[in-house]
Amino acid sequence: xxxLPFVVVGITSxxxxxxxxxxxxxxxxxxGIFNFAHGGVAAxxxxxxxxxxxxxxxxxxxxxxxxxxxxxxxxxxxxxxLARGLxxxxxxxxxxxxxxxxxxIEGLAxxxxxxxxxxxxxxxxxxxxxxxxxFVGIDxxxxxxxxxxxxxxxxxxxxxTRIGVAMQGVVDSSDLLGLxxxxxxxxxxxxxMIGCSFAAVxxxxxxxxxxxxxxLLTLLVVQAYGAAAIxxxxxxxxxxxxxxxxxxxxxxxxxxxxxxxSLQGLPSSVPFLILFGVLLFRGRLLTEVGSQATRRIVxxxxxxxxxxxxxxxxxxxxxxxxxxxxxxxxxxxxxxLAFVVIFASLGLLVRTSGQLSLCxxxxxxxxxxxxxxxxxxxxxxxxxAVVAAGLVAIPVGAMVAIPAIRLSGLYLALASFGxxxxxxxLGYSRDVMFGINGALTAPRPSIAGGDTAYxxxxxxxxxxxxxxxxxxxxxxxxxxxxxxxDSPLALSTAGTSVNVTRVLVFCLSAFFAGVGGALIGPVxxxxxxxxxxxxxxxxxxxxxxxxxSGLMRSAVLAAAAFIVVPSYIENATxxxxxxxxxxxAAMLTAVASSGGxxxxxxxxxxxxxTAWRTRRSPVTERLRGLVPDEMxxxxxxxxxxxxxxx
Amino acid sequence: MTTSEGxxxxxxxxxxxxxxxxxxxxxxxxxxxxxxxxGPNGAxxxxxxxxxxxxxxxxxxxxxxxxxxxSHMNPARRARLGxxxxxxxxxxxxTLTVAENVRLGREAAISGQRLMGQLYSSPREHRDIERAxxxxxxxxxxxxxxxxxxxxxxxxxxxxxxxxRVLAGPYRLLLLDEPSSGLDSSESRRFxxxxxxxxxxxxxxxxxxxxxxxxxSSICEYVYVLDFGKPLFQGTMxxxxxxxxxxxxxxxxxxxxxxxxxxEVLAGV
Numbered sequence: 001x002x003x004l005p006f007v008v009v010g011i012t013s014x015x016x017x018x019x020x021x022x023x024x025x026x027x028x029x030x031x032g033i034f035n036f037a038h039g040g041v042a043a044x045x046x047x048x049x050x051x052x053x054x055x056x057x058x059x060x061x062x063x064x065x066x067x068x069x070x071x072x073x074x075x076x077x078x079x080x081x082l083a084r085g086l087x088x089x090x091x092x093x094x095x096x097x098x099x100x101x102x103x104x105i106e107g108l109a110x111x112x113x114x115x116x117x118x119x120x121x122x123x124x125x126x127x128x129x130x131x132x133x134x135f136v137g138i139d140x141x142x143x144x145x146x147x148x149x150x151x152x153x154x155x156x157x158x159x160x161t162r163i164g165v166a167m168q169g170v171v172d173s174s175d176l177l178g179l180x181x182x183x184x185x186x187x188x189x190x191x192x193m194i195g196c197s198f199a200a201v202x203x204x205x206x207x208x209x210x211x212x213x214x215x216l217l218t219l220l221v222v223q224a225y226g227a228a229a230i231x232x233x234x235x236x237x238x239x240x241x242x243x244x245x246x247x248x249x250x251x252x253x254x255x256x257x258x259x260x261x262s263l264q265g266l267p268s269s270v271p272f273l274i275l276f277g278v279l280l281f282r283g284r285l286l287t288e289v290g291s292q293a294t295r296r297i298v299x300x301x302x303x304x305x306x307x308x309x310x311x312x313x314x315x316x317x318x319x320x321x322x323x324x325x326x327x328x329x330x331x332x333x334x335x336x337l338a339f340v341v342i343f344a345s346l347g348l349l350v351r352t353s354g355q356l357s358l359c360x361x362x363x364x365x366x367x368x369x370x371x372x373x374x375x376x377x378x379x380x381x382x383x384x385a386v387v388a389a390g391l392v393a394i395p396v397g398a399m400v401a402i403p404a405i406r407l408s409g410l411y412l413a414l415a416s417f418g419x420x421x422x423x424x425x426l427g428y429s430r431d432v433m434f435g436i437n438g439a440l441t442a443p444r445p446s447i448a449g450g451d452t453a454y455x456x457x458x459x460x461x462x463x464x465x466x467x468x469x470x471x472x473x474x475x476x477x478x479x480x481x482x483x484x485x486d487s488p489l490a491l492s493t494a495g496t497s498v499n500v501t502r503v504l505v506f507c508l509s510a511f512f513a514g515v516g517g518a519l520i521g522p523v524x525x526x527x528x529x530x531x532x533x534x535x536x537x538x539x540x541x542x543x544x545x546x547x548x549s550g551l552m553r554s555a556v557l558a559a560a561a562f563i564v565v566p567s568y569i570e571n572a573t574x575x576x577x578x579x580x581x582x583x584x585a586a587m588l589t590a591v592a593s594s595g596g597x598x599x600x601x602x603x604x605x606x607x608x609x610t611a612w613r614t615r616r617s618p619v620t621e622r623l624r625g626l627v628p629d630e631m632x633x634x635x636x637x638x639x640x641x642x643x644x645x646x
Numbered sequence: 647m648t649t650s651e652g653x654x655x656x657x658x659x660x661x662x663x664x665x666x667x668x669x670x671x672x673x674x675x676x677x678x679x680x681x682x683x684x685g686p687n688g689a690x691x692x693x694x695x696x697x698x699x700x701x702x703x704x705x706x707x708x709x710x711x712x713x714x715x716x717s718h719m720n721p722a723r724r725a726r727l728g729x730x731x732x733x734x735x736x737x738x739x740x741t742l743t744v745a746e747n748v749r750l751g752r753e754a755a756i757s758g759q760r761l762m763g764q765l766y767s768s769p770r771e772h773r774d775i776e777r778a779x780x781x782x783x784x785x786x787x788x789x790x791x792x793x794x795x796x797x798x799x800x801x802x803x804x805x806x807x808x809x810x811r812v813l814a815g816p817y818r819l820l821l822l823d824e825p826s827s828g829l830d831s832s833e834s835r836r837f838x839x840x841x842x843x844x845x846x847x848x849x850x851x852x853x854x855x856x857x858x859x860x861x862x863s864s865i866c867e868y869v870y871v872l873d874f875g876k877p878l879f880q881g882t883m884x885x886x887x888x889x890x891x892x893x894x895x896x897x898x899x900x901x902x903x904x905x906x907x908x909x910e911v912l913a914g915v
Contacts, residue, residue, distance in 0.1 A: 476753055477764055483739040483750050490737035493699055494754035494815060495725035501757075501764060 014247020107580020
């Protein structure tokens with residue numbers, strides 16, 4: 001069989017990935033904000049085009065022009081406002097904000113258009129011609145040309161225009177760029193408008209081949225991550241090449257794996273394999289931009305020991321009474337208890353140690369599958385099987401921690417997200433996990449066959465898990481983890497091997513997530529991979545962020561919001577829209593946590609920071625007198641000069 | 647004074663792209679001496695510090711610590727050889743209490759020595775930690791702040807917490823990066839008093855980067871002067887103050903400083 005047709009398909013889709021990826025790299029480079037919602041912009045554009053062209057009846061060139069030249073830039077302006085509110089946020093808050101936006105857009109699309117894919121006919125001419133024995137569509141040719149012209153134009157813009165050059169200096173040292181008479185905010189605004197227009201184009205071009213599917217559309221531009229990784233998140237030409245590599249790689253994988261059922265997840269995993277590989281093996285070459293400006297808000301009020309004991313006692317009493325109050329809804333609350341364990345384990349990573357994991361549901365899935373195999377197939381005693389499920393998850397956590405050793409912040413988040421998707425697409429269907437048929441039997445302990453009895457068993461396991469985590473938090477490791485979140489720099493210059501600390505916390509977190517996952521299966525008696533979609537890892541993070549501070553308290557509130565609240569909602573639309581609400585709330589929380597807004601005073605600061613014309617900061621003015629003129633940087637060497645001044 | 651006792655830097659050069667931040671710099675900071683490193687803004691002082699503790703990769707030269715070649719070690723290993731540092735832009739664990747911050751000064755070094763050190767230590771080590779923490783807090787007079795989150799304190803108090811944290815560590819050489827910036831003159835004097843007491847009590851060496859000439863001249867025994875990344879002068883405090891090159895270098899860039907930036911003005915020159 002000839003592989004050329006697959007190459008043609010690959011180059012076409014690769015060109016679209018390249019467009020999306022260059023837009024992503026452009027905004028990341030200039031703002032230091034990695035826009036997880038980039039795919040969301042693409043999806044929203046596809047829906048906007050659908051409305052304009054198919055519903056309102058505008059001719060496609062006009063509708064496309066409106067989408068790319070008006071809708072895209074407007075989205076860019078909006079995200080630029082969000083990005084400015086995040087200027088001083090921690091790297092984690094920056095990521096959570098755009099993840100929240102992604103969830104918001106995806107959820108809104110589901111509410112408005114339903115989660116089922118809608119048909120999106122190709123609007124470009126589809127006549128074909130023959131080159132070297134292969135049929136090539138006019139539409140495919142147009143896509144490739146659009147991408148080539150777009151990326152080349154952007155490259156020229158970066159190289160040869162003044163504002164393009166200024167973009168290169170804006171990230172690390174916007175104060176210093178301000179000194180040279182260029183307004184950094186204006187530069188960023190242009191970058192966001194261009195970047196989102198690129199996302200818009202890619203959304204329009206990809207929609208005909210995959211249909212209007214909210215999840216696929218928002219995640220498909222995630223393929224762009226792989227392309228951006230090849231471009232080391234900074235080089236535009238390399239990113240373009242990366243897009244083609246991802247596209248052709250996926251097409252060829254389709255060709256060579258067809259007929260092998262167990263490999264059917266491979267083609268769609270190609271971008272993530274590439275992303276994971278680049279992060280793993282080329283991680284040293286990557287430098288993270290915009291990660292220096294951080295500020296942690298310190299919560300002054302802490303509970304006294306007495307208040308805390310009272311709170312724990314009250315929570316336990318309420319938990320013990322729940323079965324006699326909720327009637328037939330006991331299984332919901334049992335699942336919620338299991339998710340308290342999962343949320344607490346995520347909190348150990350995100351809250352305590354400041355590491356972001358976007359594959360947490362994957363740890364739980366590993367635990368759930370391991371438990372079912374050990375308890376059912378191998379007849380291990382129930383409690384031992386639960387503990388062993390946690391232990392099995394540990395090496396998986398260590399596997400994610402390997403990239404985390406050298407990378408942190410953004411790249412860790414991307415690597416873990418990629419890992420979660422790989423696990424779902426390639427791992428879940430293996431026999432060691434859920435198998436191709438899907439459902440595994442997950443038994444309850446022999447002494448607790450009933451719903452109420454099993455509820456109390458889970459409550460007991462939860463109590464043990466939370467007590468252990470509380471002990472860890474107060475121990476030396478807990479101090480080291482919190483110190484790692486506050487200042488890894490101080491910790492490493494004081495002699496701690498922070499890499500070891502990072503691996504330890506990932507292993508611990510994976511262990512508890514595995515235990516939590518093990519508890520879920522016996523609620524219904526069987527378990528399969530669809531209970532653990534990798535996308536849910538994003539929702540977990542969003543829900544945890546809005547659940548407030550405190551490891552235990554936030555875990556309980558998060559589980560209540562994630563499991564209990566939806567079970568009481570009859571309205572299907574509202575239920576579908578819940579992830580969107582979680583996402584947007586997480587976005588606002590992230591902005592507020594950086595002092596962006598919240599209380600009235602903070603609101604004023606945010607208004608000042610996001611004013612249409614930003615004034616030069618006092619810091620800039622102070623620098624002017626203190627720095628010899630020849631030390632003042634040109635935009636291109638902003639990073640250099642800052643290193644000297646600090 | 648033997649060269650194996652403390653920090654010995656030879657021909658250090660650091661470049662950022664095309665910009666030479668430091669070149670041809672040699673100096674020693676032996677145990678038992680309070681050594682000063684001064685120079686105008688942009689002279690490369692902090693870059694030199696970062697190169698000494700492994701945060702910046704030098705393009706040339708060597709760094710020896712207590713006789714061992716540390717040029718290619720990571721920051722944690724250099725710290726375990728006995729070098730602790732503070733930061734000009736304070737690097738405290740803001741969400742932890744003051745007591746926890748200081749305690750971690752000791753624990754961080756222990757936890758780096760072996761894997762299990764991150765989890766527990768022997769009763770003897772425990773007593774060591776308690777004693778070092780209590781003593782460092784007493785030295786810096788911050789016992790009354792022990793239970794406050796470090797992020798809630800004033801800059802002056804935060805400087806003292808950072809000093810206490812590095813004093814609690816098992817270090818024989820301390821690198822202090824502009825400890826007086828953000829302090830008023832009475833706080834700065836108090837800082838000097840603490841440093842003198844530390845030098846008298848312990849067998850320790852201190853390398854001090856400082857703008858505040860009043861502080862430098864009151865405590866430093868030997869001073870290196872940097873200008874635009876190059877060594878300009880070295881000698882005892884009296885020799886430095888009498889040196890025409892030094893005064894010229896300082897007044898050249900110091901005369902037009904805005905008066906509002908008191909903390910940055912070179913008081914006492």
